[in-house]
Amino acid sequence: xxxxxxxxxxxxxxxxxxxxxxxxxxxxxxxxxxxxxxxxxxxxxxxxxxxxxxxxxxxxxxxxxxxxxxxxxxxxxxxxxxxxxxxxxxxxxxxxxxxxxxxxxxxxxxxxxxxxxxxxxxxxxxxxxxxxxxxxxxxxxxxxxxxxxxxxxxxxxxxxxxxxxxxxxxxxxxxxxxxxxxxxxxxxxxxxxxx
Numbered sequence: 001x002x003x004x005x006x007x008x009x010x011x012x013x014x015x016x017x018x019x020x021x022x023x024x025x026x027x028x029x030x031x032x033x034x035x036x037x038x039x040x041x042x043x044x045x046x047x048x049x050x051x052x053x054x055x056x057x058x059x060x061x062x063x064x065x066x067x068x069x070x071x072x073x074x075x076x077x078x079x080x081x082x083x084x085x086x087x088x089x090x091x092x093x094x095x096x097x098x099x100x101x102x103x104x105x106x107x108x109x110x111x112x113x114x115x116x117x118x119x120x121x122x123x124x125x126x127x128x129x130x131x132x133x134x135x136x137x138x139x140x141x142x143x144x145x146x147x148x149x150x151x152x153x154x155x156x157x158x159x160x161x162x163x164x165x166x167x168x169x170x171x172x173x174x175x176x177x178x179x180x181x182x183x184x185x186x187x188x189x190x191x192x193x194x195x
Contacts (some may be wrong), residue, residue: 007112014110022102025094030071034059037093040089041138045076049154054079060090069094077140078152087152089145095179097134104130104183111191118194126190130183137173140165 036055041057048055060073072094078087104126113119144165146154157165 011110016108019106025068027068027071034074052154099179100183103180107187122190123195128187130186140169
C-alpha cells in the first residue's frame with residue numbers, strides 16, 4: 001500500500017530543505033570535516049609502506065581563501081624514502097564523502113521513522129555502512145594510482161584484483177549520480193533491515 005500523496009509531498013519537502021541547508025559550503029564545517037578525515041586517514045596509512053614512502057593526509061597547499069568549498073579538501077602527500085620524490089594527490093571530500101553523507105542524513109531525518117528507536121537505528125547503522133563504502137570510494141582510486149609504475153609504485157596488484165577494483169570504482173564511485181544513489185540505497189536497506 002502506497003503512502004498518501006500528502007505524506008510523500010511532506011517528506012520530499014523536508015528532504016529538500018534539510019539537504020539544501022546541509023549542502024551550503026560552510027567554511028568552519030568544511031575545515032572541521034577535512035581535519036577529522038585527514039586525522040582518520042593518517043591513522044589508516046600510518047606505517048603503511050614505511051620502507052617505500054611516507055604517507056600523510058593534510059590540508060591542500062594553496063587553497064583559495066574565498067572558496068568555502070576548498071575547506072573540504074585534503075591532500076595525500078607521498079614522499080619516496082629512496083628518491084625523496086614527492087607526489088601530492090588532492091582529494092575533494094565535499095564531493096566524495098560530505099554530499100553523500102548529507103543526502104543520507106537528510107533522507108533519514110526527513111522520513112517519518114522517528115517513532116520508537118527505528119530512526120536512531122537507521123541513522124547510526126546507515127552512517128556506519130555508508131562510511132565503509134565512502135572509505136572504499138577514496139581507497140580504491142588511491143590503490144589503483146599507487147599500483148602504477150609511475151610516478152610512485154607502492155602497491156602490487158594482480159591483474160584480477162586490479163580489474164575488480166577498477167570495475168567497482170567505475171561502476172559505484174565515478175558516475176556523478178552515485179552521490180545520491182548509494183546513500184539512497186543504504187537508506188532503503190536500513191529501512192528494510194530495521195522494520
